Amino acid sequence: MTHLRPSPQPPLTGDAPEPRRLRRRPPWARTPVLKTTAALTGLVMAAFVLIHMIGNLKAYQGPAAYDAYAAWLRGIGYPLLPHEGLLWALRIVLGACLVLHVAATLTIRARGRAARGPELRRGLARRGLAARSMTVTGLLVLVFIAVHLLDLTIGRLVAPSGFLGLTSGADGAVTAHAYANLVASLSRPPMAGFYLLVMAVLGVHLAHGLWTAVADLGVTGARTRRLLGALAALVAAAVAIGDGILAVLVLAGAVS
Secondary structure, eight states: OOOOOOOOOOOOOSSOOOOHHHHTSOGGGSHHHHHHHHHHHHHHHHHHHHHHHHHHGGGGGOHHHHHHHHHHHHHTTTTTSOTTHHHHHHHHHHHHHHHHHHHHHHHHHHHHHHHOOHHHHHHHHTSOHHHHTHHHHHHHHHHHHHHHHIIIIIOOTTSOTTOOOOEEOTTSOEEOOHHHHHHHHHTSHHHHHHHHHHHHHHHHHHHHHHHHHHHHTTOOOHHHHHHHHHHHHHHHHHHHHHHHHHHHHHHHTSOO
């Protein structure tokens, strides 16, 4: 008589065995690590755009104040550091954060789509518009970053015809004509309209992205999450409105 031996059962550890394909991934490529990377890099870039918006408020004080602010940015840390040394270090850090953020979020999205069955696909469709459009809004922000750098930093392709580069005075002091370039750029209706569109998109992306970062970093507690969610919405609104109003005022001639 043949006796059937029961198949061995996995130990009850509370967690399902990790799929074999996941065990082959290096630690830095695991989904939880990628989510943490996306959250931290997103927070760094969110802090930057908020500080950048606050700096743009100098434009309301006129060309002298705005150009002085631009000169201060270039000279931070000088002479302890080379001129523009800290500014370039910041650019490198932000560039690295951008690359890591895009790579992490696109990888997470691809894995989610690959693992998603019919029921989960229907669940995704019930998510809010901000959540469903994060990839689209993120790509539009990437396009804006390229346009913004070409327009107001590099002065090529999409820059106004009267773009003014850095000039040196008789005393060797370097002047950045940041205010004149800003006004010349946003005085063009297509550029001002594009700027306003992207600020609205950036606000949506920031609000949902900051909330997602809070969740991915393991913040718990309903009250704390509500508070941080409200703070995320406030930061997103401040950036979108603060920068958007500047474009409107320049286009209307109130800032000129």
